[in-house]
Amino acid sequence: MSDMKCASFVAENIQNLRIAVIGDVMLDRYCYGEVKRISPEAPVPVNRVKKTESLPGGAANVASNLANLGCHVYIGGVTGDDDNRKILEDLLSKEKIDFSGLIKSRQRFTITKMRILGERQQMLRLDFEEVCDLYPEEADAIKQWLLDLIEKGLDGIAVSDYAKGVCSDVFCQWLIRMAEAHKIPILIDPKGPHWEKYEGCTFITPNLKEMCDAAGQAVPNEDGPVLQIAQMARDRYRIKNVVVTRGEKGMTLVGGKRTVIHCPASALEVYDASGAGNTAAAILLAAAAGELPLLEAVYMANRAAGIVVGKAGAYPIHRDELLLDLLEEERKLGYGFRPLSWKEIAELAQIWRRSGEKIVFTSGCFDILHAGHVSYLEKAAKLGKHLIVGLNSDDSVRRLKGEAWPLIPELDRARVLASLACVDAVVIFHEDTPTRLIKMIRPDILLQSADFRSNLVAGREYAGKVETIESEDGYSMTGLVDRIANLIKKGKL
Structure with a gap:
């Protein structure tokens, strides 16, 4: 690690990257309140709401992470033609995310997750969603949008699959073939046990449960067993790099030429783990698009995930936070005693x-x-x-x-x-x-x-x-x- 270039990459190069994010786009809504009593109407707590907040969710959260890192971000997917779409558009506009690939459909409504929190504890989640595959005209519109972006120059593609209909088997394979044909790294954040549709991707980023589901067997959160099932999945589905996020155990990457990287978790205190996977995926893709070595990509993704789990909600990481953290960690580890550019x-x-x-x-x-x-x-x-x-x-x-x-x-x-x-x-x-x-x-x-x-x-x-x-x-x-x-x-x- 004596020649880490993570901080230099974040300061000098990451803002030049053009990245497309495709997948199940959502709106995350939060109601923050306090609980002091039980309702007289039913034996349930009464939450006195003090603040509400909306954030980009699902694939839009991955896009938000990339935008906050300074990348030029383009998002593709489908939403309803409703008020929540307008809220989402406002949020994306503020982060300078191009949503011209976000198809508006009157046959759907925008997927929305509403979380009710009392003090620091999540009490309830309300899901407003309807699972529906892309209609042929929607898929064609997103494909044409992506082809236009590739023609103008694209450094990376992220696919965020929440099993809500956008990431069908056929559509995922088309995306992977296009990325492969144009030599663009493509990262998949998977959902479900059937990974045939992800065959041939550059990166896949399951958490431990998703990795076990795909392998068809449960294993303890230990280096050896995790390495074994990740290697099996990599070989079976011709995936170049499998990166398993393992909570308090950090991350494990299995790549080509017997590359194995175990990176311990960096968070001192976990407040809210939601969104950490999206942050890790965003950093990995940005690092791959910027041609950083795998060791540095995993290290940087792990540091970033450690920062966001200390926040409430699926907040994206900001470039300033990451740069400060990387420089501080350089000094702690002793290889930061260098002149800055x-x-x-x-x-x-x-x-x-x-x-x-x-x-x-x-x-x-x-x-x-x-x-x-x-x-x-x-x-x-x-x-x-x-x-x-x-x-x-x-x-x-x-x-x-x-x-x-x-x-x-x-x-x-x-x-x-x-x-x-x-x-x-x-x-x-x-x-x-x-x-x-x-x-x-x-x-x-x-x-x-x-x-x-x-x-x-x-x-x-x-x-x-x-x-x-x-x-x-x-x-x-x-x-x-x-x-x-x-x-x-x-x-x-």
């Missing part, structure tokens, strides 16, 4: 600014890091919530100090700086000054040593204000180098 730091700075968190920026060569540097950075960190260090590249240092410098290469200097607890991010810049970098970050506080006057500080016009910190006496990199040179000259080193 300019795109990564731009995204990170935007997230911090939106949260009202004060950003401090300082820069320098930091060639041989000593206690004076550390003291300076620790003081800098106390001026705000986040400290970003701009680091002169090797070429930049040479132009400033001469061809003999730097003594330590830029990536090594960046790694040492990033490992300090007081430093939140390190970014390398190649110019003589960090003005362009500061313009992009727009820190609240631009920090410089007390040796400089504030009106000479590069980039000061793009910062909230300029602060100075007194350098500690007795520490000088130049003095340290001179001392080492003298010792060598005297033959003592």
